[in-house]
Amino acid sequence: NAGVTQTPKFRILKIGQSMTLQCTQDMNHNYMYWYRQDPGMGLKLIYYSVGAGITDKGEVPNGYNVSRSTTEDFPLRLELAAPSQTSVYFCASSPTGVGDNQPQHFGDGTRLSIL
Amino acid sequence: LAKTTQPISMDSYEGQEVNITCSHNNIATNDYITWYQQFPSQGPRFIIQGYKTKVTNEVASLFIPADRKSSTLSLPRVSLSDTAVYYCLVGDSTGRRALTFGSGTRLQVQP
Numbered sequence: 001n002a003g004v005t006q007t008p009k010f011r012i013l014k015i016g017q018s019m020t021l022q023c024t025q026d027m028n029h030n031y032m033y034w035y036r037q038d039p040g041m042g043l044k045l046i047y048y049s050v051g052a053g054i055t056d057k058g059e060v061p062n063g064y065n066v067s068r069s070t071t072e073d074f075p076l077r078l079e080l081a082a083p084s085q086t087s088v089y090f091c092a093s094s095p096t097g098v099g100d101n102q103p104q105h106f107g108d109g110t111r112l113s114i115l
Numbered sequence: 116l117a118k119t120t121q122p123i124s125m126d127s128y129e130g131q132e133v134n135i136t137c138s139h140n141n142i143a144t145n146d147y148i149t150w151y152q153q154f155p156s157q158g159p160r161f162i163i164q165g166y167k168t169k170v171t172n173e174v175a176s177l178f179i180p181a182d183r184k185s186s187t188l189s190l191p192r193v194s195l196s197d198t199a200v201y202y203c204l205v206g207d208s209t210g211r212r213a214l215t216f217g218s219g220t221r222l223q224v225q226p
Contacts, residue, residue, distance in 0.1 A: 004158075035216070042202060043159070043216040090158050103149060106158025 002026050006091050006107035013081045013114045021076040021110050023091030031094045032074040033104065034058075034066065036087040043090065049074055081114045088112070119203045119217035126223050133190045135220050137203030140184050145207035148179060148186045153200045153219070162201075163188065190222075198224045 007022045025032065030051050035043040035058075045058030049068040063085060065077040074093075078085060088111050092104040120138040127133045139148065147166050151159035163170060165177040165186070176189040190197060200219040 042218045045216075092158070103151075103161035103164060104159075106160070109156075109158055 004091055004093055004105050004107035006089075006110050008110060009108065010111045011113070013078075013112065015081060015083065015114060017081050018077070018079050019081070021078075021089055021091075021112070023074045023076070023107060024072050025074075025091075025093040025105070026072065027093060027095075027105065028071060029093035029095050029105070030071070031096060031104075032068065033092040033094075034064070034074070034076045035090045035092065036060065036085075037090060037109075038087050046076065046089075078112075083114050086112060086114045119205055121201075121203055121217045121220045123218065124221040124223070126225065127193055128225050129194055130192050133193050133197075133222060133224075135188045135190075135201055135203075135222070136185055137188070137217060138185045139203070139205045142183050142205055143207060146183075146205050147207070148177065148183075149204045149206070150175070150177065150188045151202045151204065151216075153202065159202060159216075193222075193224050195224050195226060198222060 004025045033048040034046040037043045044060045046060055046064050047058055047066040049055045052068050052071050055066050055068055068074050088109045090106050090109045092106045094104045095102045147164055149164040150162045152162050153159040163172055163175045163177045165179050167179050170177045178187040200221050202216045202219045204216055
């Protein structure tokens, strides 16, 4: 009963370092999403994917990269970490898009601090 | 992007009915309206979704007027455990339009 699994749960990075946030889902969902949530704020879409090999930018894609080589995995890459990227990152998946009563399932988040 | 507007915060007491309204003036024909609940340190959790008129499930009701430019989430007889942030989301089933969460409404339920 795993659903959407994100690793790591917490991470501290130094400015300029790079890292990959991992996200995997075991529900065979086609759609996957990455959001960031700053303290006291709502979620902002970074990137999303409608299937393996297909990705598209969301509202705040700058400073991030994604890939979708398999249905299950959707990693998020930070190449040159900046303090402005300190946030909580949520990965989500859904069978299709928002409609047709197919809600998004969220992971527990990765809390990232960049110092 | 389909943008939504919600009240920043609301207060209520246990046992009362709470109605949270979301404005989405540029909703498109194919867009559905979805509401999520988020507790601190957790990812959002699906509550209810609708396209038009009224939808009801075991935890909430969703009212959508004919012009679909707004929607109202209704929580009957709230309890302390309903204290959370509630988000309204508008998007289409194809996923071709990017999805955007609103700023959310922080509901505080008092005893």
